[in-house]
Amino acid sequence: KRCGHMKGKEVITQEEYTEKLGAAVDARQSKNFIIVARTDARATEGLDAAIERGIQNKKTGADAVFIEAPRSLEEMKIIGKSINAPLVANMIEGGATPISSAETLHRLGFKIILYPLSVLFANTFATMNILKELKKTGTTAKFKQKVVNFDQFNDLVELPKFQKLEKKYGFSKRE
Incomplete structure (x- = not known):
């Protein structure tokens, strides 16, 4: 597994991911256990495919959706309008995604904001x-x-x- 902001990533098929995600949803034993479905497909298959994966992941039972490494605020707006789920934003200084304020990201639909390396x-x-x-x-x-x-x-x-x-x-x- 490579960092979502690095080159050379590969992703499994959506069908395989759906099976794995479904197994995680079925295995969940507590409603307090949150399942975040992440995809790096933005870098390998494009924004539209990543959004489709996010929509499918929500339908499969994910509590939140994480489209890793959108490349612009405009892409983040599109993700926010396209996926009806709590969204995850990953703020990495110098990464692919522009650093934005928590307030801006929240307005776009991002409810979980990560600052993993700050x-x-x-x-x-x-x-x-x-x-x-x-x-x-x-x-x-x-x-x-x-x-x-x-x-x-x-x-x-x-x-x-x-x-x-x-x-x-x-x-x-x-x-």
Whole structure:
């Protein structure tokens, strides 16, 4: 399986997907278990075929439909008008789909909006910058106001709570 925003994808036939989706729907044991039917067919078969797959997937029992990697806001409008189901949008910075606001996407019918890589990309950017500075100057002092400090980090990970558990269960005999 390749990321939907990468080249070289292949998709199974709609008939095979319908069988698999039907099996998942039949196997569901709780109404609280949401089934999202995804297709990468936009890249391999075109927008119309992807929409047809989405419509079929909803008929088969999917709770939400995910047409991966539409290439424009106009395509997203067409998807929203064509498929009567909660839709999933996947916002990947630098990906095939233009980044849009949650408000805009909601108006188009997208009820689930994913930001799967935003934090990872931000962390990667920050890591690259701090390591470049460390290599260049031999210090990270320039970043003091841009990072959490030691105490803030310990509070964030709730260190005192875990220290109490260590004492309670005897895992740690030292402070």
